[in-house]
Amino acid sequence: MQKRFENVNVNLQALAQYLNEWFISKGYQSQYFGYGNYYVIQAKKTGLLRHIFAADRAFTVKLMGAPGILDVNIGIADWVKAEDGIDAVAGDLILGPIGLLAEAGEGLWNLEIEKEVMGVIENYVRMNSYQAPQFPQTYYPQPYPQPPAYPQMRVCPSCGTQNPPNAKFCINCGTRLF
Known part of the structure; x- marks a missing residue:
């Protein structure tokens, strides 16, 4: 799922951290990495069955920003090891659609999670x-500051x-003293 937000200015690092904490609160193992205008958040469920069937697969949210624009891409990708994080950001992390998971029931559940994640981002x-002003601001000279009142x-x-x-x-x- 991809979505572009226009005429917005969002702190990508704060959004990535927020999503990371949201995934953790939902019981996922989560990580995020990135820098500047590109962040990746990954989350996967833990447990015995996950380790057997889909240990390396994770929900992956890519955030890319530019002035006034936020691009969001949600899909499934391989879990990135911490030492490979910067390389994954510098390179292009390949996302597969969420519906391409092995079992149809799990794929439908994951589509629901995808919609929920997009709702959290929205x-x-x-x-x-924060919106940048669309018109020039009028300049008002600042009044001279008053010196602080000393006791x-x-x-x-x-x-x-002096005491x-x-x-x-x-x-x-x-x-x-009197």
């Missing part, structure tokens, strides 16, 4: 996208040292 984009210091009558406002005695000579 909600995130809607809530966290009135107490001056020692004997030595002239904190709540001091009873001079911190320099010990003279009682």
Whole structure:
């Protein structure tokens, strides 16, 4: 499943981390990697049957961004080992359609997960996208800042040292302050 969001500006790293945490909250083993305008999030269920039948297959979400654009591609790909993560990002990770899994029942379930993941991304984009202004901003000169109000210091009558406002005695000579 592919989708392009236009006129949006999303922090890809924050979105990748959000999806990673979402997958973990759903009971998946999850990882994400990438840099700049390209991130990959992978998630797979753990358990004995997964290790036997589809140990190297994972839901894979590719996020690619440009100014005002977010491209999302969701599919199935081989689980990337951590040391190969940067190479997988630099190269092109090949995604297969989610429906191409071995068992039809599992394929239908995975299509539901795909729709749910896209819904999570759509909600995130809607809530966290910041819009660049479409018109030039009017310049308003900033007012001069007011100097901070300092508390009135107490001056020692004997030595002239400035003391904190709540001091009873001079911190320099010990003279009682009035």
